[in-house]
Amino acid sequence: MAKFLVSQSVSQSVSQSVSQSVSQHNVTFSENDNLIIKGNNLIALASLLKRYEGKVKCIYIDPPYNTGNDSFKYNDRFNHSTWLTFMKNRLELAKKLLSDNGVITVQCDDREQAYLKVLMDEIFGRENFLNCVAIKMSESSGVKMNHAKNKFPKLKEYILIYVKPKFKGFIEIDKYKETKWDLENNIFIENLTMEQRNLLINLEMKKINSEEDEIIANDILKFSKKISLSEKIKTLSFENEEEKKEWLFKNSYRIIKTAGSSSLTTLVKKIKEIPNQDLAAAVSKKGVLFFYITDFNRKSKQPRLQVIFADSNIFKNPCDFWQDIKTTGAISDEGGVKFVNSKKPEKILYRLIKMITKPNDLILDFFLGSGTTAAVAHKMGRRYIGIEQMDYIEDIAVERLKKVIDGEQTGISKTVNWQGGGSFVYCELKENGQKLIDSILSSDEKSINEIKEKIFSDDRIVPYITRQELKKADKDFFDLKFEEKKKVLIDLVDKNKLYINYSDIDNEEYDISKEEKQFNDSFYKDVR
Incomplete structure (x- = not known):
């Protein structure tokens, strides 16, 4: 059963149809409802302004790349200027919807990336550009390699990230786990417990360290003894290499490597009385806490004295080149829906949402496609609005979200321990041409x-x-x-x-039902 909401010209328009996850008797809209809209995204964006202007924390879009064969088929083929106009109109409205500390992320490829960057500089301010992230999207194999003599095969796409002026930084970096053991981690530390290592980590995480922190750290390390990791391993027995690898990662908190550091060497050489212990700590002039070995080669100009704990490198910051996310193969089945050429891995959205938002923050995707953004936001406890104009929205995005509510276990489900639940409201712009x-x-x-x-x-x-x-x-x-x-x-x-204008809602020609009028009023009028 579908109930429709009417539009408010280019400034406001939506239409509504209730999903199976929402009571069929519910004819009013709440700001806490997750919202999926079918229809022209420019008109839908403008419709959201009255209720949502300045309230969206994160926008992610994966627009048509203007390649001439986009599966979105918004147009058979955009020419360059039309594509930029198409994007400009939508990005200007998107900016209004972002909160004053919000973030917009736009995925694209080489065809328009440089031009889109200039356009977004103009709209969001060049000073608000944060990153251009490159994502490895395919492997150097397959049909593309047949053309390798003509040009380098395309393996990457980009995410342009812009922030609003009050953005204070990422909430939590989504680090990825290293799978290969670094052989330079070759020193084992005896008499260092996990609790002690956690105390050292807490000291390291302070923005500015003091002399008191140095004293505390040295006291923690007082009885630590370093021995060769290979000698330690000889005292243990492993059935196979996999078991050995598991032990290494499990004990990474008490395994280290050393590195040369001219600044730390200068700092340590100025210490009048180095502690009588294997490992020690020092604080730089800028208030940074370092760890070093005390028996370093004092004859060397740049001795390997800096201590780097293995556990600090097992989980790595993805930086601006994301090559750890699987983007081919199994992801085609994510969400239980087929969307061959444009589906993005849930992990990409998980990383962005984790870094930018907190639970219950509002996320917007106005090129919804297969519904990845909404599916990930739903599993992560964020509110969301998704907009898609193509007819496949009901068969793909809406069906995917129903499966999410039922507790489907693909994508990030196991990562976030997804058990199902929640709801969304499905809407359609009411057409009348x-x-x-x-x-x-x-x-x-x-x-x-x-x-x-x-x-x-x-x-x-x-x-x-x-x-x-x-x-x-x-x-x-x-x-x-x-x-x-x-x-x-x-x-x-x-x-x-x-679409029908909201101002024409009482026009008998359009035969708008009482329930549809009630829903329209709750959406457009009931805004605090």
Whole structure:
């Protein structure tokens, strides 16, 4: 059963249909509801402003890449200027929806990345550019390698990240676990417990360390003794290499490697009385806590004296090149829906959402596609709004979210211990281009040009085609035969999927039900 919400021209529009996870008797909307909208994303974005302006913490979009064969099929093929206009209109509204500490992330590839960066510099401010993350999206194998002689095969995509001025930094870095043991970690520390190592970590995490922290650290390390890791391993017995590897990672908190450090060497050499112990601590002038071995080679200009604990390198910051996320193969089955060419791994969204948001923060994706953003946000306890204009939204994104509610176990489900639950409201923009189409069908050769001008001046056409392009089309239009003109105009109206304005909600011509009016009012009027 579908109930529809009507639109408010280019400034406000939504339509509503209740998902199976929401009571069929619920005809009002709450700001706590997760929302999925089918329809033109420019109009839907504008519709959200009254209720959500300045409230969205994170926006992620994966727009069409303008390659000429996008599975999204927003247009058969954008030319460069039209694609930029298409993006500019949407990004300007997206900026208004972001909170003053919000973050927008846009995934793209080489075709438009450089131009999109310039466009986003203009809209969000060059000073608010944070990162251009490169993601390894495929392997150096397969059909693409047949063309390796012509140019380097494409393996990567990008995520452009911009922040609003009050952004204070990532909440939690999503580090990834190293799978290969670093052989330079070759010193074992006796008499160091995990509790003691955690105390040292807590000291390291302080923004500025003091002399008192140095004293505490040295006291913790007082009885620690270093021995060769290989000698330690000889005292143990392992059935196989995998068991040995498991032991190494488990004991990484008391395994170290050493490194040369000119700054630390200078610092240590100035210490009047080095503690009589194997490992010691020192604090730099900038308040940074270091660990060092006390029996370093004093004859060397840059001795290997700095201590680096193995556990600090097992979990690595992904930095701005993400190559640890699996982006091929098994991900095609994530969410239990097929979306061959454009589905993004849940892990990408998990990383962004984890770093940028807290539970119950609001996330927006207005190129929803297969529904990855909404699925991950749902599993992570965030609120979300997803917008998609293609008909597959019900068969793919909506069905995927129903499976999420039922507790499906693909993607990040095991990582976040997902057990199912929650709800979302599915909405559709209420279309009505029939009035214009009827006028086209009943037109004659004299009135067809007047109707064309009426259509060309309709603000609802703008989201799909620029005014400049309409003007260029004028000459070609007049050269067409009468029946051809009618077909062109009907196609244009149909392509733009015109929507009913909220101001016309009481117009009997549109036959809007009492429940639909009630839902509209709760969405547009009941805003505190």
